[in-house]
Amino acid sequence: MKKHTYALAGTLLLLGSVLAGCSGSAPAADTPASSGTATGSGSAAAVVDKPVELYFYHNGNITEEQFQTMYGNYMKEKLPNVTAKFVPKDKNVSLAEMISSGTTKIDIFIDSIGQIGLKGSLLDIGLNQDLTDLVKKHNVDLNRFEPTTLEAIQVMGGLYGLPISNSALVLMYNKDIFDKFGVAYPKDGMTWDDLADMARKLTRSEGGTQYVGYTTSINHFLRLNPLSLANIDPAAKTAALETDDWKKLIQETLVKPMQVEGYNQVLNDLQKQWYKIPYLDEFSKTRNVAMFSFMYGDYSWAKDMNWDVAALPTFADKPKIGSQAYPSYMFVTSTSEHKDEAMEVIKLFISDDYQSQLSKTGGITILKDEAIKQQFGSETPLKDKNIKNAVFYNAFAPAAPKTRFDTYVEDGIRGQITPLLLGETDLNTALRTAQEGINKKIEADTQ
Known part of the structure; x- marks a missing residue:
């Protein structure tokens, strides 16, 4: 299909179109933290002790400026030791060719469930890694998630990524x-x-x-x-x-x-x-x-x-x-040399802090937390529309596997x-x- 992201109520809700359905808006970096657990899955207090460069590839047609608005600025505020390097898409070179050339590094891959199984994407070229062990190591509580957002990727063969936003x-x-x-x-x-x-x-x-x-x-x-x-x-x-x-x-x-x-x-x-x-x-x-x-x-x-x-x-x-459900995910690639630091980044975007602001600015949270859901759309021009009921009235249907x-x-x-x-x-x-x-x-x- 012709692919159709939205940001601070504008750029990241654009993203749903770019990835044919990812939804959400990027929280401002100075958003006050909401209450969360101290496990690193509910709290935004992720830690990276030493300076590190992490390379991000977004499988949507977004610019580096949009990437920084959606993700980079938030990371810079919360994880100052992480330097986010944006890897642009090249319409003349496939992802597989970029990787095989040996000149392109990718630590975190961002994609929607509708694209992840398609030809030339992460799973198709073998950059995927099951995150089960990293999830345990980093004490991420999977019970916080809307179950279908995890099932949607697990039916693809493993827990290859963690959802950061959702759509329907x-x-x-x-x-x-x-x-x-x-x-x-x-x-x-x-x-x-x-x-x-x-x-x-x-x-x-x-x-x-x-x-x-x-x-x-x-x-x-x-x-x-x-x-x-x-x-x-x-x-x-x-x-x-x-x-x-x-x-x-x-x-x-x-x-x-x-x-x-x-x-x-x-x-x-x-x-x-x-x-x-x-x-x-x-x-x-x-x-x-x-x-x-x-x-x-x-x-x-x-x-x-x-x-x-x-x-x-x-x-x-x-x-x-x-x-x-139509979640978007952050994936730690199999080739990353900084998997633990990458997990700390992902923990930011699944935190109560980020997900609360995502919800306020019109993005569908991937968490079950009813308090976060109730904030949905409160800081958008759509707050007078029936968006909250339209999005949350029905339960999500079980996830079906996606293929190339x-x-x-x-x-x-x-x-x-x-x-x-x-x-x-x-x-x-x-x-x-x-x-x-x-x-x-x-x-x-x-x-």
Whole structure:
């Protein structure tokens, strides 16, 4: 997918877009410490006794200035003996080539769960290291974490990193369209059936504009789907889309709300676009989309819209189970010569101090602490929106493993969505066709 970070309420909530969903904002370096334990996992009082240079690689398209705003300034205040060296991405040189050249050092790798398994990332090139022993050595209490933020990385084969921020799917809506057609606004706790009924009422033509009731970011939705379906069987390295659960997911969350008279015109107009169905521009610029499920973020692009947000709808048989979590992590690389110092840095970003300010400035904490959650969004322009309920109303769905081939599934289903919605194919055929194409790509990629 086209990758879409946010900082002090601006730059780091940008980050969710860059990493396709990492969320949060960077605390100011002079933030007063909140109460925490003395174990180094709750307190920000990490210690590095001797000067050391640590090299950081961020797998998002951020600048060194953004890196310093998000992380470097906080480290400088709390760990003055650590000099943070930013390793910029080079669009002409892959990460594997950078490492194999022997000229690039990386101690801490920063990435989201949606990217970490993809081709050319940390796990793919073997820079990962299980942190279990380091976690024990540094007395990090894993019970403080929202469990799914750890499970999301553990299902990849080990505790390769610790989460520092989180994100999830929520439902945005344009209040003006609801008002125009006299339809009540979405509520937290809706089912997918409720959304489909609402979408049908809102998919209509008015004043020369074709409005549609609902759309989504297919890539994000499949990656974080609430049924916790793996895009690829990590053992067999094949897609297995011809199952009842996959049919249920596509039928209930895509076909029912979108296969509505009037949607056809919009679909036909989008066939030259990579996303195929209405997406961010249609919701925020053209503004002919009433509801849009998307990653939680700062939504600066929607600031002049009359909008709000609700919790992601749920399946009737899985009430209050939303999308999977979408954490971002700090990883200590297997090649780092300063693993203990790197762990001290990570302890800063999982501390109550950092996570409290992250929460206040609109980032989703990775901790279970209810007091920190209650501070969510209190220091952002979004504090008058329904963001706290939208983010925390549902529990996170169990984590599904991510693989280097996940984008093949996203591309395959996206390629079938238009003929499916136009009635040119049926669901069984669409999933079978997508599966055959995906498996051919995987086979060619692994030969």
